[in-house]
């Protein structure tokens with residue numbers, strides 16, 4: 243109910259905002275910020291509702307970054323984030339803001355919106371006392387708006403609803419206000435209506451952060467207790483841990499201990515993210531920043547770990563529940579001699595994305611590799627892309643599968659169930675929230691895309707784990723001229739084996755380049771063939787167009803062909819493009 247929610251709106255917004263002093267910007271003295279002057283908050287929202295744009299405006303308003311036309315998603319630092327226009331990693335920034343003659347320290351933690359990354363959201367929230375819940379004035383409440391609201395509500399954070407994009411022609415902020423009141427029980431006068439794009443009314447957001455969100459409950463006189471809530475690896479400086487201080491003070495030169503591994507380290511550097519690292523020599527309880535302490539081994543900075551002063555052991559803070567992987571895939575180096583390089587790249591990347599689980603695995607066809615668990619298919623693709631972009635690694639990914647529990651007995655029990663409706667609620671006259679129980683396998687691949695296209699983009703979707711159910715499942719092999727393609731071995735429901743097998747065979751036929759000989763593509767359950775396609779022989783002569791005698795052009799084409807071949811994997815004597823497996827898999831559920 244509304245009564246349980248801490249924090250409420252006040253009606254007056256004084257206008258005497260000061261600017262951020264240059265001195266503070268260059269050399270922040272963190273001792274000036276008493277606990278009561280600190281606000282730690284996150285921005286949460288459904289994907290594309292405008293979190294990153296609002297974060298950019300808040301950074302500009304507080305003088306953290308200059309106002310230029312190029313401030314697009316400053317906190318989205320990863321290349322993959324900029325390319326895909328989505329937030330993957332939560333980022334932190336400390337903002338200095340003057341309000342009614344007083345300097346405040348506002349720690350902003352950006353969060354991702356996609357359903358695959360909700361783990362990052364709950365992690366960010368552990369360092370906060372409040373959230374800005376951003377809702378698009380045109381689209382209204384969507385699936386992740388609801389999911390994120392409940393994450394914040396359960397963590398007992400102050401929720402400030404921000405209705406964004408009021409500049410849009412079809413915006414209906416009043417309708418969204420009513421939805422917020424109905425679904426979240428937040429009085430409509432607490433909603434702040436803004437345009438993050440144009441900057442309209444964004445100052446009210448900062449003022450609400452100061453007035454409605456309580457300062458952190460921490461004790462500076464107690465011995466140091468710092469929570470590691472994120473960490474990254476820098477080739478030259480080692481591990482950079484993002485920390486939130488719950489008690490005490492940490493200074494450069496301090497000897498600190500990790501509660502997780504009991505090792506002692508010396509603090510080489512502490513500071514705030516503004517939004518880039520700015521060394522401050524000290525951090526005090528209630529503050530959020532980074533710390534470098536000579537941790538060289540990537541396993542040393544566990545997310546969720548507590549750091550304390552040597553000789554002053556403390557009770558560790560509650561860590562984080564490890565994220566539950568939903569999608570599993572094998573990962574192998576394209577070239578086995580690259581095994582060790584890939585191993586260290588995976589270790590470094592999993593330090594930064596601890597929601598990926600890693601187990602060693604090996605396969606007759608692919609050699610030594612790993613079995614990785616991801617939170618969803620987008621998460622898997624992003625991880626793969628980051629490996630390639632940030633670590634220059636060439637990998638083979640096998641077909642993603644979901645976890646099954648097999649009971650080894652002859653009696654199979656109940657027929658596999660399709661979705662079962664659990665509950666239904668009308669959000670307003672034109673929107674309804676439906677709750678279904680689904681087999682995970684049915685939603686994991688491109689259910690989301692199909693839902694979007696069927697509903698012309700209107701429906702949105704979120705999911706949580708509902709446990710295991712028994713089902714009649716069979717293992718299906720895909721064969722190329724009689725050789726099993728390890729990457730495409732899948733578990734399917736018995737009734738769908740034929741359709742799924744046929745789709746995979748047809749899709750493979752479209753993706754496989756013709757070769758010198760005929761290729762038979764078959765789907766088999768045990769020794770029974772359930773589908774078959776054939777690829778006719780053909781030789782691609784890349785030099786055919788090179789009439790005349792330009793030798794450099796010929797060499798270029800041959801080089802390109804050789805590079806293309808590096809991205810191929812050999813099954814028997816058949817060359818298969820590396821990305822064929824993902825392409826094939828993506829169509830599997832369009833049965």
Ligand SMILES: Nc1nc2c(ncn2[C@@H]2O[C@H](COP(=O)(O)OP(=O)(O)OP(=O)(O)O)[C@@H](O)[C@H]2O)c(=O)[nH]1
Nearest residue numbers: 289290291292293294295328329355407437438439
């Ligand atoms: N018209 C209008 N467009 C906006 C406004 N705020 C954001 N947008 C646009 O909406 C799109 C999504 O904005 P982002 O800030 O990237 O959204 P996000 O919620 O951070 O997205 P993720 O990080 O992927 O979750 C971008 O094209 C923005 O330019 C606004 O106030 N008005």
